[in-house]
Amino acid sequence: MMVAEPRPVAVELNAVLVALIGDEPQVLTLENGALLPSGPFESDHPTLQAGVRAWVEHQTHHPLGYVEQLYTFADRYRESTLGYRIVSISYLGLTRERAAAGQHELGWQSFYRYFPWEDWREGPPKILTRTVLPRLKSWVEAASDDAKRRRQQRVEGNFDVSSWNEELALQRYELLYEAGLVPEASRPRDAIVDPVPGEPMRYDHRRILATGIARLRAKIKYRPVVFELMPPDFTLGQLQRAVEALAGRLLHKQNFRRLVEQQWLVEETGAMTADTGGRPAKLYRFRREIVLERAVAGSKLPLARA
Amino acid sequence: MMVAEPRPVAVELNAVLVALIGDEPQVLTLENGALLPSGPFESDHPTLQAGVRAWVEHQTHHPLGYVEQLYTFADRYRESTLGYRIVSISYLGLTRERAAAGQHELGWQSFYRYFPWEDWREGPPKILTRTVLPRLKSWVEAASDDAKRRRQQRVEGNFDVSSWNEELALQRYELLYEAGLVPEASRPRDAIVDPVPGEPMRYDHRRILATGIARLRAKIKYRPVVFELMPPDFTLGQLQRAVEALAGRLLHKQNFRRLVEQQWLVEETGAMTADTGGRPAKLYRFRREIVLERAVAGSKLPLARA
């Protein structure tokens, strides 16, 4: 309980750097999509966040709109070759423009390359109904009694097609991991014979990515973070497609507009654009003041009157 | 961007360990309330969470009901005497019983000893209206033009008495820190002359505590974590007072009951208790199954139909 001298470990930073390219949500990777960008924590930065920001901006030559800490892992298998324990601190970063690719096989990959069952924009993904769910079902059946009931409830709670909750992306990945349905779950000896579709990543980078996606999906609902991914001027249609890309779900157009407008998130620029295909759309810009004006929403308690 | 060999740093763990004693929300501290319990991260634990759990349970001899990571700090001033950079990972822990005090001046302290402006159970705290708000107002006035308007909006957004949001506890503390109204904000040379009421802590422990309180206040609204702080059997009145203690606000009794019941969070034990003073109350217990049955709530997007 006392503050003894802690043992040295090595600290590394991981970044889930997100951008929207076309209507696809993408993440910056290296080694052909197998790794998230990571680097050592340099001691010459005043704070972790400043370190991440400087490091990403130096590498990509683009400003980072928004940075948020995701999680710190120190699982035992994370050991460097020198015998240090590795603690890795991961961050979510949102950027507006395409970062300079080229070096170290830097490249953007769609979220849904890694989590194909998470993209419901064209209805329930075939991969989910045809492959993932049946495999999970077998996993449930493989247990008995209490364990079976518990597995059953977890699958129902996280994968229920009739009440899909896009925020549970991390929990779904973790469940697939536990069920031994993703390659990352393999022990050195026995590989996963027939994993579920979806590109794997090295180490636990796919878990970190799932953490970032889940956090982002939750956050877009109560904080105006989508705008960090948008160009300065945009149409409401573009904005809607951006949210849809992140959430992996289609939204009701009129209700979406009502929501955005009544929250005073945007203002008209006065200009219009005609290259959306149909009727020209008004251009809007984000009202940055809103961030200061209203702190957060969050859900509510049944308060008593004064 | 490459995975270079990171530099060694020391990792320490901090815990915000919460219990309800009487109707007061309390936190475990040492050194007479000046520090949160902290310790080194021992390398013989498989995960960080396991490390925290083992360490707290060893020290307090009581099981930890719930553990959640709060945040990882590595600000530059956190340097050990040996020259290592210190990374500190903080956790929120909920416990049902009074931990064994005694050693190292371990003791429980009310949340509101540190944040007296956060307890609205008896209406707007005098300290807030008489001291904190006027001091913030001076701080706003001290700036000019744009800076002044920004300060104004931040104070309004976080401290507005007519739309108090209990979840903003951390942001309020940080604002007071920035405004130089808490002793922790003092540079070595010039101490804060007349800080706002509220007990300070050493290092950034009060900020960590604020992080824990804010997280807990947000979480009780969408996950059944209060039960980790309750005895096995309880009345709905007790449950309500527990939530009120954490949120620092009074709730509407009938609506609170409706909420709890319609969410199937509890079930009657069949027994009654008569020591509540008035009419005897039914005893309830938490339905643990619910955790598996329903994943989470979260807020909503205006989805389109299938």
Place this chain on the structure above:
DNA sequence: TATATTAATGCTAATTGTGAGCATAAGAGA
């Protein structure tokens, strides 16, 4: 033994928020 007091509970009117969809407008291109 009345009588005030404290809780627990049941019920409902009023308001606000959300879901779903019809209808119309305004351009591009065949």
Place this chain on the structure above:
DNA sequence: TCTCTTATGCTCACAATTAGCATTAATATA
């Protein structure tokens, strides 16, 4: 001109939440 596509306005039904009133059942006390 007709058709297609997207943008935009508006409304109705229903669900959820807020704020109370009213009643019941015990204990404490005059």
